[in-house]
Amino acid sequence: MNKIQTASDLKTVRVTLVRNTRKGKTIVTLCGGTGCHASGCTTVISAFKRELKKHKLHDTIDVKVTGCHGFCEKGPIVVIQPRGIFYKQVKSKDVKDIVEQTLVKGTIVDRLLYIDPLTGKKITYEKDVQFYKGQERIVFADNGLLDPYKIEDYLTIGGYTAAVKALTTMSSEKIIDDIKKSGLRGRGGAGFPTGVKWESCRRAKGTTKYIICNADEGDPGAYMDRSLIEGNPFSILEGMLIGAFAIGANQGIIYVRDEYPIAVQTLKNAIALARQWGFLGKNIFGSGFDFDLKIIRGAGAFVCGEETALIASVEGKKGEPRQRPPFPTQRGLWGKPTTINNVETWANIPYIINKGSQWFAGIGTEKSKGTKIFSLVGKINNTGLVEVPMGITLKEMIYSIGGGIPEGKSFKAVQTGGPSGGCIPKELLETPIDYEKLKEVGSIMGSGGMVVMDEDTCMVDVARYFLEFLQDESCGKCLACREGTKRMAEIVTDITKGQGKEGDIELLQELATTVKDTSMCGLGQTAANPVLSTIKFFRDEHRFRKWFLRHSPFRFYS
C-alpha cells in the first residue's frame, strides 16, 4: 500500500474500496465495545467464525467486530446486515441457531429478538427498536458499521474527505469561520464556542502550538467518549488533523484515561495506521502541513479533566489546576498556545466541514447546536448511549428512548453533569436539554452523563455520594474546596446516619456558596451543585430523613 499523498490518491483508493465491497453481501456485525466485551462477546465472535466455517460460509459471509452500538443493556448485540436483523443478549450457544436458521435458511430466531418494554411486541429489525428510533445519530452513526481496527472501513464510508477538503481547498480562516458559524460548543461540559477558542489560539503569538484531545472522561456514569474512541477512532483523528491545520499546530496529544485499556489500544492502532497511510506525518495531502499525534495516559485523577490540570499532567507534574487567564490558548502546554477540546467535539469537526456550517446550525436550539451523546444509566430500562438533537426534553429522553423506569417503579430524579451537575426532579421533566436551560434548573450539561433515579434512591445519599467523590478528588490547592467539600461531606453523612442537627441545611447552603465563589477551577466552582440542587428540590427529604432517623424506633436498622 502506498501513502496517500494527494486528494486524487484518496479518491482513487476510495473508489477501489467501494468497488470491492460487494453490495448486498451479508455481514454479521458484533459489538465489541467494553460493555459487550464484558458480557462475553469474544466467545460469540469465535463461535461465529467456527460455525460459518463448518457450513462453508466463511468466504461469503463476513464477521465484523464493530465499536459500541450504544444499546449496552442488551449486549452482546448481533446485527445481521444488510437486512438489519437485530439479536440481543447473544451467547455462544445461540450462534449455531443464528447461522443455521438466519444465515442459511433466512428465517428469524424468535427467542433472540428484542421485546419492546412498552408494547410487549417483538422487534425484528434494528431500525424499529424504539431506543434507536428516537435518536438522531451523526457522530455516533458509523459506530455500529465500522471495524475500528480497519482504516479501510472508514475510508469506504468517506473517511478523510473532510480533511482533504480542509487541507487542500480551504484557508485556516475559512475553517475557523465555518466552525464559528456552525455554533459548535465544547462537548466536555463547559460549552465554550469551539471556533472562538480556535481563533484565539490561531492568533496567539508564537510558531509552536499544540492541540490536545481531552479523553480523560472522569464523570462517573458517562462513557460516550470511550465508546467513540473504541468505535470510530479515525473520526477523532481526522477532526484533530483539521483543527491542527486551522490553528497551525504540528503536534497533538490525546490524553486518555488509564482506566480505558481497550480505548488506549484502539487509539494506538489507529494512530499507527494513520501514519502508515500518510494521514499523519510530513506534508499531509501534499499541502506542506506536518502533523503528528501521541498518546498520554492519565493516572487516575478526576481533576485532570480540567484543562490546566491536564496540561500539568502532560508535563509530568501533579495535576493541579492553575489560575486563568492566561488561558491555554495563550499559554498552555510548555508555555505555548494550546487548544484543548473534548473527544466528541473533535469528532464533530469532519461532519461540519463536509456538510457545512449551515447544516449543523440547523440542528438543535438557538444557542445549543448540533447533537449530543448522552449516556442514559442507572434505574432505566434501556441503558445505553443516546445521540439526540439538542433541545429534546428530559421526558422524551427518559420515557421514549430510555423506555421508562424498570419494575414499574416511579421516577424520582435525573442527575446530569456528573459531580459538577445537579439532580432534576419530576416537575422539571419538560426541560429541554441545552446548555442554558440545564443551568437554569441548577444542573449543567456536563459531558453527558444522565443517571436516572427511582423512588428507592435516597437523595440525601446521592448528595453524600457526590460530596465524598469531590472531597476525595479535590486536588487540595484551594482551601475552600479542600476543606469545604470535606466539611459538607461530614454534615451530609451525619444526616444520613440520623445525627443531623438543627441548622445543618443552612450551614450546608452557606458552605456550598463559599466553595462555589472562592475556588479556582471548575471542580470547586461546581462542587456546590449536587448539594444545592438536592436541597432545593428535595428539601423535605433532607428534613424527613433527619426526623425519621432521629425518632424512628427502626433507626438502628436503616
Next chain:
Amino acid sequence: MRTADIDKILKRHEYQKSALIPILQDIQAQHRWLPRETLTYVSEQLNIPLIDVYSLATFYKSFSLKPRGKHVITACCGTACHVRGGPKVLQELQNQLHIGVDETTPDQTFTLETVRCLGACALGPLVVIDKKYHGQMNTKKVASTLKKYAKKKTKS
C-alpha cells in the same frame, strides 16, 4: 524490582523528566506496586528530588506504594453502580475478605481497590478482578466469585 529492569524502562523514555508518569506506570505494570527503593532509584536517575517523585506517586490514584496481592479486585463506585447497589457489593467484598479498601489480605492473595467509573454502566454493579469484568454483581454472587479466584493458581 531489579535495577536493570528499571533502566530498560528509563531508557525507553529517554530519561526524560517529563515522562515521569509513564515511567512509573510502566514500572507498576511490571511490578504491581512501587517500592521505596524503586522511587529513590528513579529520582536519582532522572535527577528529580525524591519529594517530587513521591508527591506525584501519591497524587495519582493508579499508583500503589504498598504491595498488591496476586489478584486485584476493583469495585466500581460510579454513580450508576452506586444507585444499583454498588456500596452493598463493596461492603460484602470487605466482609468476605476481612480487609478494607486499598488493603491486601495477609496471604497476599487479594487486594481490594475502588474505581470512580469504568464506563460499563449497563453492567452495574460492576466488579473487575484481574481485568476481567463481572457484571450485575450482587451480595450473593460475591462469595462464589471470590472462591474461583482463590483456587486459581497464578504466577506471582
